Each structure stands twice: as C-alpha cells, then as structure tokens.
Amino acid sequence: MESREIREKFISFFEKKGHKIIPSSSLLPQDDPTTLFTGSGMQPLLPYFLGKKHPLGSRLVNSQKSFRAEDIEEVGDNRHTTFFEMLGNWSLGDYFKVEQIRWLFEFLIEEIKLDPKKLYVTVFSGDGDHNIPRDAESAAIWARLFEERGIEPKEVDLITEENGGELGMGEGRIFYYGVKKNWWSRKGAPIAMPAGEPGGPDSEVFYDFGREHNPEYGRNCHPNCGCGRFIEIGNSVFMEYVKEEEGSFKSLPQKNVDFGGGLERITAAANDNKNIFEIDTLRPLISEIKKLSEKGEGDKSIQIVADHLRSVAFLIADGALPSNIGQGYVARRLIRRAIRHSDV
Ligand code: SER
Numbered sequence: 193m194e195s196r197e198i199r200e201k202f203i204s205f206f207e208k209k210g211h212k213i214i215p216s217s218s219l220l221p222q223d224d225p226t227t228l229f230t231g232s233g234m235q236p237l238l239p240y241f242l243g244k245k246h247p248l249g250s251r252l253v254n255s256q257k258s259f260r261a262e263d264i265e266e267v268g269d270n271r272h273t274t275f276f277e278m279l280g281n282w283s284l285g286d287y288f289k290v291e292q293i294r295w296l297f298e299f300l301i302e303e304i305k306l307d308p309k310k311l312y313v314t315v316f317s318g319d320g321d322h323n324i325p326r327d328a329e330s331a332a333i334w335a336r337l338f339e340e341r342g343i344e345p346k347e348v349d350l351i352t353e354e355n356g357g358e359l360g361m362g363e364g365r366i367f368y369y370g371v372k373k374n375w376w377s378r379k380g381a382p383i384a385m386p387a388g389e390p391g392g393p394d395s396e397v398f399y400d401f402g403r404e405h406n407p408e409y410g411r412n413c414h415p416n417c418g419c420g421r422f423i424e425i426g427n428s429v430f431m432e433y434v435k436e437e438e439g440s441f442k443s444l445p446q447k448n449v450d451f452g453g454g455l456e457r458i459t460a461a462a463n464d465n466k467n468i469f470e471i472d473t474l475r476p477l478i479s480e481i482k483k484l485s486e487k488g489e490g491d492k493s494i495q496i497v498a499d500h501l502r503s504v505a506f507l508i509a510d511g512a513l514p515s516n517i518g519q520g521y522v523a524r525r526l527i528r529r530a531i532r533h534s535d536v
Contacts, residue, residue, distance in 0.1 A: 193304070193462040194472045195277070195455055199255050201303045202279045202453075206253035209295060211281055214254045219510040220519055226378065228519050229259040233280030234429070234450040235378070240284045241390050241431050241448045250286035255279050255455060257506060261522050264529075267499045268492040270467045271423050273474075274526070275503035277455035285446025292428050292449045293333045293395065300397065300426075301341075304462050308341045310400045312415045312422060316375060316393030317350055317368035322382045322441050324433065327374075327393045331366050334395070338365055351414050360412025373416050376429040376450075385435045390444055394429040398422040399457075401466035425461050426453035469495045477502060485534070493533035500530040 203213060217236040219229055230236065233256035240246045258278045266272035283292065300306045313334050318326030335345035348364030368374075371381040377391025385391055398415040400422055405413040415422045431448040433441040459471040469478055477498040487494050504514075504526045512519040514527060 193459060195459045196472075198304060198459055198462060199277070199279065199455055202281075202299065203253055203255065205299050205303055206251075206281045206295075209251070209291075211251040211253040212248040214248065214252050216254060216256045219257055219259050219507055220512060228522065229261065230256065231258050231260045232256065232452050233258070233278050234282070234431075234452065237282060237284075237450075238378075238390070240282075241444065241446075241450070242434070243285075243445050246284055250284040252282045252284070253280065256452075259503060259507065264526075268496040270420055270469075271457060271460075273456060273468065273499045273502075275499065275506050276457075278452045279455050279458070280453075281449070281451045283447075283449035285448060288447050288449060289330050289428075289430060290333055292430075292451060293330060294337065296397065296426060296428060296451065297334075297337045300458075304458065306399065306461055308338070308343060310402070310461075312365060312367065312398045312400060314367045314369050314374055314396045314398070314415055316395070317370050319371050319375070319382055322439075324382065324393070324441060326368065327395070327430070330393070330395045330430070331368070334366050348414070351416070359414070361414055364414075367415055369416060376427065376431075382435070382441065387435050387437045387439075390431055390434045390448075392429055392431040392433055392448075394427050396424050396428075397426045397453075399425050399461040401461075401464070403466060420466070423457055423461070423466070424454075425457045426451065469498060474498060474502070496533045497530045500526040500533075504530075 217230055221230050256278045259275050263272045264274055267274055301308050315330045316327040338345040345366055346364045347366045348359055348362045349368045351359050374394050375381055376394040377385050377389055379385045379389055403421045405421055406419040409417045409419040413419055413421055429450040431450050432444055434444050436442055456468045456471055460468045481494050481497050504523050507523045512523045514520055514524040
C-alpha cells in the first residue's frame with residue numbers, strides 16, 4: 193500500500209465521522225515561541241484545547257508535515273526520521289475515549305487491513321505524585337475491542353525502566369506504563385511541565401513486526417523496550433489536564449482528544465516491512481543515493497543521507513535557509529551530517 197492511499201483513507205474515514213479537514217501548517221511555527229519547529233499536528237491547535245472556539249468546529253483532521261530535531265541521533269535505524277507526516281484527528285471538547293479508541297481500531301483493521309493480532313496497546317498507569325489516576329477506562333475499551341475479535345485482552349501492569357522491563361510480554365495485549373511513556377505534553381512528563389501547560393494520559397498502538405528480540409535491550413521484550421520488534425504507529429492523547437501554579441493538576445474546561453500517527457510507520461506496517469526507508473516516499477531517494485555510492489542495501493549512512501536531504505528540502509521550502517542561528521542552523525547541521533555520512 194502506498195502512503196498516498198493511506199493518507200486519503202485516513203482523511204476520508206474521519207471526514208465521514210464529522211471531521212473537517214484543516215491544512216498542514218508550516219514547519220516553522222507561526223505564533224509559538226516555545227519551539228523552533230512544528231513537531232506534531234496539535235501544536236498549532238493549542239488555544240483550541242484550552243477553550244477557544246475553532247472556526248471549523250470541534251472535530252478536525254489533517255496530515256501535518258512534522259520535524260523533530262530531537263530524534264536526529266536515532267535516524268538511520270529502521271524507524272526514525274527527522275521529517276515525517278503525522279496523520280491527526282482531534283476532538284475539541286467533543287467525543288472522548290470510547291469513540292477515539294474504537295474508531296482508531298476500526299481504521300487500522302478495516303481500512304488499512306492490519307492484522308489485529310499484531311497490534312499491542314499501552315495505557316497510563318497513573319501518577320501518584322500528581323494525583324492523576326490510572327487509565328483503566330482506556331484499558332477496558334481496548335479489552336472489549338480485542339475480545340470482539342477473539343483476541344485475549346490480557347493486561348500487564350507496570351513495566352518500568354526501573355524493573356528493566358522484567359515482566360516482559362507475559363502474553364499481554366494491553367500494557368500499563370508510567371509518566372515517561374504514557375503521558376503526553378509538549379514538555380514531557382508532569383514534573384517537567386510549566387504552569388498553564390495542558391497534557392494528559394495517552395494510549396499508544398504498536399505493530400509487531402515479529403523480528404527476533406535483540407537481547408541487548410534486556411532479557412524480556414515488551415512493546416516499549418526499544419529493540420525494534422514493535423513500532424509505535426499511533427498515539428491518542430486524552431488532553432484533559434492543565435498544570436497549575438503550585439504544581440498540581442486540574443481538569444481543563446473541556447476534554448480533548450489529540451491523535452497523531454506517523455504516516456511512514458503506518459505505511460510500513462501496512463506492508464508488513466519493518467524498514468520505513470523501503471516505503472514508496474523514501475525508496476526512490478535510497479535507490480538514487482545507492483546508485484551514486486558504493487554502499488549496499490539497508491546501509492545506515494544511506495538512510496541518514498536520505499532522511500536529512502528530505503528534511504532540508506522541506507525546511508528550506510518553508511523558509512529555513514541554512515544559516516548559523518535558530519532554524520537555519522538546524523538546516524545547516526542536517527546538510528553537514530549528510531555530507532559527513534556521504535564521505536566514504
Ligand atoms: N501530540 C501527540 C504526539 O505527538 C499525538 O498527536 O504523539
């Protein structure tokens with residue numbers, strides 16, 4: 193399946209559920225001094241999570257071009273890129289967990305035809321320090337959906353970095369993780385958020401590429417262990433809290449949904465091919481670079497060069513010309529890294 197088809201299916205699926213299409217914003221944020229780049233579809237929508245009325249209503253969908261400089265060192269493996277397209281749907285105080293989780297599952301299974309047995313999901317285990325409860329509600333919704341498909345919805349609790357993922361898969365389907373993995377805000381975990389920042393628990397979907405577990409990541413594999421067997425293909429954030437001055441959390445005036453799923457990763461899952469550099473939008477770049485070099489298939493440097501050239505093209509198109517400050521500096525750094533990795 194090609195990316196174009198998946199993008200179109202996603203947009204039309206959510207249009208049929210009453211969502212209005214919004215255009216992709218620039219990679220260079222317009223009114224957000226807190227960040228250099230647009231790294232997710234929710235960034236330009238922030239005021240609407242806090243209660244401002246969006247002119248197109250309370251259900252929105254789009255495909256947002258995104259850039260994440262923080263992933264730069266990871267690029268070259270099978271699943272990280274600095275530039276990607278994020279498929280997004282949003283509820284601005286409209287529907288919440290039941291609809292979001294059910295629709296996402298339906299989209300992945302019915303439209304993209306992913307095998308539900310290859311999907312594993314995660315939910316938030318709660319944060320006692322900030323009085324934020326565990327998300328048993330999302331777990332129960334997922335459990336019903338898996339049961340309807342004849343898949344045992346076994347829950348595995350509290351796999352943490354501290355216990356080294358000791359619990360492993362344990363034949364689980366629904367996994368609870370803490371603030372590091374299943375809480376989303378622009379600034380990360382609750383403790384790191386400034387006053388006034390909205391955030392919430394999230395629920396991620398992982399696709400199992402069935403590769404053998406790499407024991408370097410610990411003895412036991414689990415969806416978040418990072419060995420590359422599981423790839424996160426979507427994240428539903430239940431944006432319902434805001435941090436207060438004294439550090440506690442209160443409910444936002446409205447409960448929002450912020451879903452983001454990497455188009456490149458969903459395409460890789462649809463093709464059951466764990467290397468995102470082999471999907472239709474990246475493959476031609478890889479082939480061309482390979483022709484010009486003496487390196488072989490799956491080479492890390494070729495994948496880095498392909499990613500960086502693609503990112504720089506999109507950054508320059510949005511106005512970040514290579515320079516020695518700010519956004520332009522990042523463009524320059526990408527070009528330098530691409531040159532370094534070309535130097536065989
Ligand atoms: N904002 C969330 C993310 O970036 C979901 O869109 O993962």
